[in-house]
Amino acid sequence: xxxxRITIEDGLCLLLDIDDIDRFLQFSQHQDGGxxxxxxxxxxxxxxxxxxxxxxPLGKSxxxxxxxxxxxxxxxxxxxxxxxxxxxxxxxxxxxxGSELTRIVCMAIFRHLRFLFGGLPLxxxxxxxxxxxxxxxxxxxxxxxLRALSACLVAVVCSTEQPPLRPLGSPAGxxxxxxxxxxxxxxxxxxxxPQAAGxxxxxxxxxxxxxxxxxxxxxxxxxxxxxxxxxxxxxVQNQLSEEAIGSEVxxxxxxxxxxxxxxxxxxxxxxxxxxxxxxxxxxxxxxxGLNAHSGTSSQMNSESVRS
Numbered sequence: 001x002x003x004x005r006i007t008i009e010d011g012l013c014l015l016l017d018i019d020d021i022d023r024f025l026q027f028s029q030h031q032d033g034g035x036x037x038x039x040x041x042x043x044x045x046x047x048x049x050x051x052x053x054x055x056x057p058l059g060k061s062x063x064x065x066x067x068x069x070x071x072x073x074x075x076x077x078x079x080x081x082x083x084x085x086x087x088x089x090x091x092x093x094x095x096x097x098g099s100e101l102t103r104i105v106c107m108a109i110f111r112h113l114r115f116l117f118g119g120l121p122l123x124x125x126x127x128x129x130x131x132x133x134x135x136x137x138x139x140x141x142x143x144x145x146l147r148a149l150s151a152c153l154v155a156v157v158c159s160t161e162q163p164p165l166r167p168l169g170s171p172a173g174x175x176x177x178x179x180x181x182x183x184x185x186x187x188x189x190x191x192x193x194p195q196a197a198g199x200x201x202x203x204x205x206x207x208x209x210x211x212x213x214x215x216x217x218x219x220x221x222x223x224x225x226x227x228x229x230x231x232x233x234x235x236v237q238n239q240l241s242e243e244a245i246g247s248e249v250x251x252x253x254x255x256x257x258x259x260x261x262x263x264x265x266x267x268x269x270x271x272x273x274x275x276x277x278x279x280x281x282x283x284x285x286x287x288x289g290l291n292a293h294s295g296t297s298s299q300m301n302s303e304s305v306r307s
Contacts, residue, residue, distance in 0.1 A: 004077040004084065011048050011087045018044050018094055048091060049101055052078065056104045058151060067111075075108050076115060085116075085129040089136045097143030103151060106140055109133075110155035110179075113163040117175030134175040138182035146200045149187050150208040156180070157214040165222050165258045177258055184264035187212075192267075212268045219261060220276060226256055227280075 021041045025034045053074040057067055078084035088105065095102045109116065117134070121127045141149065156163055163176045170177075187208060190196045200208075230252045262277065269277065 001077065001081070004074075004081065007051055007074075008078055008081065008083045008087050011051060011091070012083070014044055014048050015087070015090050015094060022094075045091075045095065045101060049104065052088075052091075052105075054104050054108055056100075057107060057155070072108060072111065076112065079112075079116065082121075082123070082126040082129045085133050089129070089133045092136050092140055095140075097140070098145060098148065102140050103144065103148040106137055106144075106148075106152050107155040109137055110152045111159050112161075113156065113159070113176040113179070114161040117173055117179075118164050120171075120173040130173075130175060134178050137179050141179070141182045141186050144186065146187065146190055146204045146208055149183055149190075150204060150211050152183060153208075153211040153215055157211060157218060162218065162222070165219060165261060167254075167256065167258050168260045170256075177261055181260055181264045184261070184268065188264070188267045209268075212265075213273075216265060216269065216273055219258070219265065220280070223257060223262070223280065227253070230256060 018041055021037050021044075025037055030037070053071075055067060055071045079088055088109075092102065092105055095105070117130065121130060141152070144152070163180070164173065165180075166172055166174050166177050168174050168177055168181070190200060191205075230249060234248050234252060266274070266277065
């Protein structure tokens with residue numbers, strides 16, 4: 001980890017150089033309008049991205065590139081440390097909103113949601129760096145276009161690890177859910193805004209729908225698995241009346257089910273997906289906030305999913 005710590009310190013010094021450039025551009029007059037300093041700034045940012053050894057799955061030509069487990073090893077070593085998370089957070093804050101570098105860094109984060117947000121660090125300072133990273137990535141999604149947002153969701157569904165899909169405010173940590181909700185809400189805004197929607201090409205819309213459909217499958221399978229685990233736990237631990245058991249199940253669902261993610265997913269669902277959700281809401285989430293109108297009975301295959 002010594003090499004990781006050295007890289008982090010070098011990266012933080014580089015970010016200070018970029019801060020100096022920004023102050024120089026803000027408070028000084030330039031014959032060339034600051035073009036030379038802006039070029040230097042961009043070179044420093046690209047140099048830091050190279051030091052983090054970030055891989056762009058979309059490739060320079062726009063064609064997807066396969067990733068191996070070793071591709072992100074340097075990034076994971078850095079971001080496993082509180083100072084490394086601080087470095088990546090500040091790096092994202094200095095990037096231009098919606099830039100390709102922002103997308104590349106965010107895709108790396110979306111690939112490793114469980115590694116980053118699978119649990120809250122016990123150390124207060126470490127927890128603070130994690131929360132700051134969550135806020136920064138969420139802010140970055142608000143500056144992305146549909147193509148970049150789709151690519152980030154593809155990173156989630158292609159990850160080797162299931163993201164921790166917890167409800168907002170979960171004491172176990174809700175960082176992944178906060179970021180995913182921000183992404184879903186941003187796409188909802190883009191597609192519902194007539195001016196913004198006009199910039200979304202048919203190919204980008206198709207990419208979004210395909211990536212969302214895969215994410216929806218992950219989300220619903222998780223919810224079914226969680227619901228069945230709740231039922232089993234309540235029935236095993238309680239010798240209560242049916243009414244009391246029902247109340248306990250309802251409370252457990254409100255604590256453990258990612259209702260906010262389900263709600264943010266609704267605008268992107270097709271008819272069969274909505275029927276699936278509404279049927280599940282009728283059976284298991286009477287207070288979830290989903291509109292439990294009558295729908296056709298649908299079956300959802302359950303599989304074991306980590307919380």
